[in-house]
Amino acid sequence: MKTPVIQFGTSRFLQAHADLFLSEGTPAMAVTVVQTSGDPARAGRLAALAAPEGYPVRVRGRQDGRVIDETRRVTSVKRCLSMAVQYDEVRRVFVEEAEYVLSNTGDSGYDGRPEDREPDFLPAMSFPAKLYHLLAARHAAGAVPLTILPMELIADNGKVLRGLVGALARANGASADLIRYIEEETVWASSLVDRIVSAPIEPAGAVAEPYALWAIERTPGLVAPTQHPSIQLVDDLKEIETLKLHILNLGHTALVDMWQRHGAPADAVVRAFIAVPVVEAELAAIFEHEVLPAFVALGRKDEAKAYLATTMERFANPFLDHKLSDIAQNHRQKVERRIEAFIHLARDAGYGADMPRLSAIADRSQAI
Structure with missing residues (x-):
């Protein structure tokens, strides 16, 4: 199965937020999840996320004056990969299948690292550097531009990430055509996410409150990956x-x-x-x-x-x-x-x- 969504990050927040919405939305979307940290302790989680029967999200709390306590099943995740040991397959999916990129790489995910200056991909690079190499591979293959939807808790996260990747392209001596592909043709959409995800369910899944929001700021060329009550397109985040x-x-x-x-x-x-x-x-x-x-x-x-x-x-x-x-x-x-x-x-x-x-x-x- 092709997966039009490639997601960088395996957190329980993503499990109970974007992955749930992509499972329930119209149309339902298939996702490849990529582990960026290389933590071997999470290997069991990767396997469980992509299990054919899906994984549970238990929604518990108050909404509109009533108590909610229900379990939903997430079946959007079809494949899980480790960037540290399966980079070639990550690159293939990014180039051949992806239409949307999601990311939630933690507070330090955008921080530059010494490895970012190396000409070839290294697992220790920052997320913007990894994304630069993947976009360069997609451009070299002649693939159409895609839409990038960062979900890190950073104001104007889409604009910030575009600026970081564009700066890395220049530092690496990228061609004017590749820089234009990254900065002008790729769609970078800032978003704001909100949901309290209080506990994990092992080996995959999570407990979350009923309230959920994924607000995406409108930008030229943007089409939401799916329609879902918790996804809102807004003019100004x-x-x-x-x-x-x-x-x-x-x-x-x-x-x-x-x-x-x-x-x-x-x-x-x-x-x-x-x-x-x-x-x-x-x-x-x-x-x-x-x-x-x-x-x-x-x-x-x-x-x-x-x-x-x-x-x-x-x-x-x-x-x-x-x-x-x-x-x-x-x-x-x-x-x-x-x-x-x-x-x-x-x-x-x-x-x-x-x-x-x-x-x-x-x-x-x-x-x-």
Whole structure:
């Protein structure tokens, strides 16, 4: 079977997100999954992902006021390869079969490495360097350009990845025709992904919340790989990023501040902590009196109210143990991006009311 989707990354997030959507969507899409890390401990996962019967994704949580607890089966993954030991086959699939490229290679996947300067492919190269060599092979074979859909949690990830691959092409002395093929003819689409995937199912599969989003920014030549309720084509990803960053993520960071002040247990989880009356009241006050009024000034009242309602359902997920100690990592940087940036955004929009609770969180984070 030909696989029009080639996916770099084997994480449980991808298993319960893109691979599930490609299995359920119209049309259903076949996927080749490529392991980029070379970790031999994941060999069992690779075999299980491509099992003919598929693998399970258990969806558990609240949605639209009701409790969801159901198991779905993912059958989109038809082949699994290791880039470290099966590069020739990876290259063949990339050149002969692929129409779409998905990637979720981790926080450091885009970081340059010394091996990137070598003229021939090496498994230790960064993901952009590996992608450059694959695109060069596709161009040399005369294959039509494809669509690249990065899913790493990097703002403007499509534009960033295109810039990195284009720079590597120039550094490697690529022809003007190959550079044009990479930078102008290949479709690079930025995307934003959101779903809490809380636990693995061995040897393949995962447990995930009902909420799921794969937002893809429209760009010339883009056609979505499939139609699915969780896949949205949008004109500007920043509109969704603003809601996520300054409601869901802001709420998480505000809860960490309360957790630090109220002497809650070290292993406290979000769903239990927001049920504490004093915490519930303080979080409600932040959203009602400071966050939502600022979104009104931004002209996004209805969107913000709807997104907040969904966020509170996600916070209260009875099946999800989302530890505040995990959210608390890099707290100061998160306050800067989620809270202080929101205060500045509101001020720039002409919102003049005080934000005493959010301002206090910012002040306390600077003192830590």
